[in-house]
Amino acid sequence: MxxxxxxxxxxxxxxxxxxxxxxxxxxxxxxxxxxxxxxxxxxKLAEKLNYRPxxxxxxxxxxxxxxxxxxxxxxxxxxxxxxxxxxxxxxxxxxxxxxxxxxxxxxxxxxxxxxxxxxxxxxxxxxxxxxxxxxxxxxxxxxxxxxxxxxxxxxxxxxxxxxxDNFTGSLEAINHLASKAVKKIALVTNDTDQLQMQQRIDGYVSGLKKNKLPLDPSLVKKIPFGRPEAKQVKDLVQFFSRMKGKFDAVFFTSNNLGVAGLEAFNLLGLTVPDQVSVLCFDDNDLFRLGKPGITVMSQPxxxxxxxxxxxxxxxxxxxxxxxxxxxxxxxxxxxxxxx
CATH class of the missing domain: 3.40.50.2300 (Response regulator)
Incomplete structure (x- = not known):
């Protein structure tokens, strides 16, 4: 048979x-x-092989x-x-x-x-x-x-x-940045009611408080969920340009935002980590293979x-x-x- x-x-x-x-x-x-x-x-292959579910x-x-x-x-x-x-x-x-x-x-x-x-x-x-x-x-x-x-x-x-545990993951991310003596941490996140994003934002805020770092609302950038990548990059170029000199690190709450952020840095001529430190919630092949590699909070x-x-x-x-x-x-x- x-x-x-x-x-x-x-x-x-x-x-x-x-x-x-x-x-x-x-x-x-x-x-x-x-x-x-x-x-x-x-x-055609399914037909040729006589696949029948x-x-x-x-x-x-x-x-x-x-x-x-x-x-x-x-x-x-x-x-x-x-x-x-x-x-x-x-x-x-x-x-x-x-x-x-x-x-x-x-x-x-x-x-x-x-x-x-x-x-x-x-x-x-x-x-x-x-x-x-x-x-x-x-x-x-x-x-x-x-x-x-x-x-x-x-x-x-x-x-x-x-x-x-999105909250603790973000809190640990900010703790890590603070341990490296960064002082002004910007946040790039999605403008959404989704629970996991709210928990990551809460972890960011708690991390700043725990490490006695300033919480500056102007350093929080929310991008509409589902926005095309090209428009994300454009939004971030404008944001980073406007905030130039006001931050020394950026925490991205998702890998797609992190990818857009790296492209924005490249367009602005900002070098990582010499001019800005970067940490992203969730990994990506680009973060692992690119130079420099991007520090992440990896999900299992x-x-x-x-x-x-x-x-x-x-x-x-x-x-x-x-x-x-x-x-x-x-x-x-x-x-x-x-x-």
């Missing part, structure tokens, strides 16, 4: 990741910005589709891309496939994709929620649909969640993803399993951007 072809087999033949194959086969290549040529290549038939037999819905802000983002990869790997080990969606923190899209996944009868959901999703999530929980929130959660919602992405799948599958298979509230710790990775 011929071996059943898996997504990993198609990925190996196509020379791409299993995540890419899954996105294409779920009909979301254009939305996830996968090229038409690559999508056609994957589809047959989830519908399985669902009729068992009442389950063995499919998990994953919603994140932007799957092309370093953090969420790596998270999605591990979620898929862990789900595959447990016999589940994953349907990926990006909310782009857009109100209409957030609600539509969640409702779409519900209509497709996912066995469970792993969601990095936007603030707009709360009513739909309340309904999801009330209907006892297995759900795990990841990266952030709603304190008012009695749900499973896996996150990191693999551990977060593995735990989220573990909690979700347990709830799928044991409906009466107790709720899990998992808070993991960040890790300071020192490189060369702070002196």
């Amino acid at each position: 011929a071996k059943k072809v898996s997504i990993k087999d198609i990925a190996s033949a196509a020379g791409v990741s299993a995540t890419t194959v899954s996105i294409v086969l779920n009909g979301r290549a254009r939305e996830m910005k996968i090229s038409e040529a690559m999508a056609k290549k994957v589809e 047959n989830l519908f038939a399985k669902g009729l037999r068992t009442g389950k589709t063995h499919t998990i819905g994953l919603i994140v802000d932007d799957i092309s983002n370093y953090f969420f891309g790596h998270l999605a990869k591990v979620v898929e790997e862990e789900a595959d080990k447990k016999g589940y496939t994953v349907m990926f969606c990006s909310s782009e923190n857009n109100e209409g899209k957030s609600r539509n994709i969640l409702n779409m996944l519900v209509d497709k009868h996912m066995d469970g959901y792993i969601i990095a929620p936007t603030t707009f999703m709360l009513p739909e999530l309340e309904k999801l929980i009330a209907e006892k649909r297995p759900t795990v929130l990841i990266d952030r959660y709603f304190p008012s919602l009695n749900s499973n969640f896996v996150t990191v 992405i693999k551990q977060m993803a593995k735990k989220a799948v573990e909690v979700l599958v347990k709830q799928i298979e044991q409906a009466d399993s107790p709720l899990s509230h998992v808070v993991l710790h960040t890790q300071l990775i020192e490189r060369a951007s702070v002196q």
